[in-house]
Amino acid sequence: ILNVEQSPQSLHVQEGDSTNFTCSFPSSNFYALHWYRWETAKSPEALFVMTLNGDEKKKGRISATLNTKEGYSYLYIKGSQPEDSATYLCAPRPPGSARQLTFGSGTQLTVLP
Amino acid sequence: ETGVTQSPTHLIKTRGQQVTLRCSSQSGHNTVSWYQQALGQGPQFIFQYYREEENGRGNFPPRFSGLQFPNYSSELNVNALELDDSALYLCASSSPGSWSYEQYFGPGTRLTVT
Numbered sequence: 001i002l003n004v005e006q007s008p009q010s011l012h013v014q015e016g017d018s019t020n021f022t023c024s025f026p027s028s029n030f031y032a033l034h035w036y037r038w039e040t041a042k043s044p045e046a047l048f049v050m051t052l053n054g055d056e057k058k059k060g061r062i063s064a065t066l067n068t069k070e071g072y073s074y075l076y077i078k079g080s081q082p083e084d085s086a087t088y089l090c091a092p093r094p095p096g097s098a099r100q101l102t103f104g105s106g107t108q109l110t111v112l113p
Numbered sequence: 114e115t116g117v118t119q120s121p122t123h124l125i126k127t128r129g130q131q132v133t134l135r136c137s138s139q140s141g142h143n144t145v146s147w148y149q150q151a152l153g154q155g156p157q158f159i160f161q162y163y164r165e166e167e168n169g170r171g172n173f174p175p176r177f178s179g180l181q182f183p184n185y186s187s188e189l190n191v192n193a194l195e196l197d198d199s200a201l202y203l204c205a206s207s208s209p210g211s212w213s214y215e216q217y218f219g220p221g222t223r224l225t226v227t
Contacts, residue, residue, distance in 0.1 A: 004155070034215070043117065044156075044203070044218040089155055093214070100146065100169050101216060103155030 002026060002092055006104035013080050014112050020076045021107040023090030027071030031095040035064055035075055038106070039086040047075075047088075080111040117206050117219035125225045126194050134189040134222045138206030144168070145187040146216060147179060150201040162187055191224075199226045 005024045013019045025033070035047040048057040053068040061078045077084055087108045091101035118137045126132050138145050144163045148156035158171035162181035176192040185206070191198055201223050205216035 006155075032214070036218075041220070043220045046215050046217070049215055091155075100158045100161060100171070101148075101156075102158065103148075105153065105155045 136204035142206035
């Protein structure tokens with residue numbers, strides 16, 4: 001069973017602020033890391049899939065980095081907007097894991113107008 | 114392209130009863146995974162079905178069982194419901210040709226056991 005930790009558990013920021021949060025996972029036996037964004041009453045939405053150490057992905061104002069050697073990933077949001085309010089989940093995946101995802105508890109972001 | 118759908122949206126059951134939850138996968142996806150999300154936690158993997166066969170199982174007791182049909186839709190069955198089974202149940206489908214094994218989630222079924 002993978003031990004996945006996300007911090008902080010929750011976060012309140014003002015509109016326009018930039019923010020970041022962390023996903024920590026075991027660095028051994030790593031294959032890929034998934035980031036999801038989950039708005040209340042909606043389906044979790046895939047943001048990024050990252051596999052390589054040093055990988056950086058970007059989607060609009062949201063970007064993510066990956067360090068597989070030390071077992072962490074950062075998610076950054078530049079110039080937060082109220083519509084960014086959601087829970088952000090990460091899920092590392094070991095090789096040969098039959099497409100099973102092990103999720104962290106998530107970071108709940110609230111962007112205040 | 115139709116996304117992943119789940120039914121019902123909400124369900125209230127009594128302890129000891131049985132429940133069936135349903136999931137229709139996204140068009141072209143032959144793999145369906147089920148997850149349980151309890152309050153304050155991330156989704157936990159229950160099991161996965163690939164071409165109508167169970168293809169991996171998480172740490173859930175045998176009273177959690179499933180089926181996948183030839184059209185790749187799926188059911189999650191839970192027998193002898195317990196209070197702790199109250200949770201949001203998510204299903205996710207994935208494409209056989211996707212290198213990333215990206216999973217596409219439905220909106221979930223909220224189960225309350227009283």
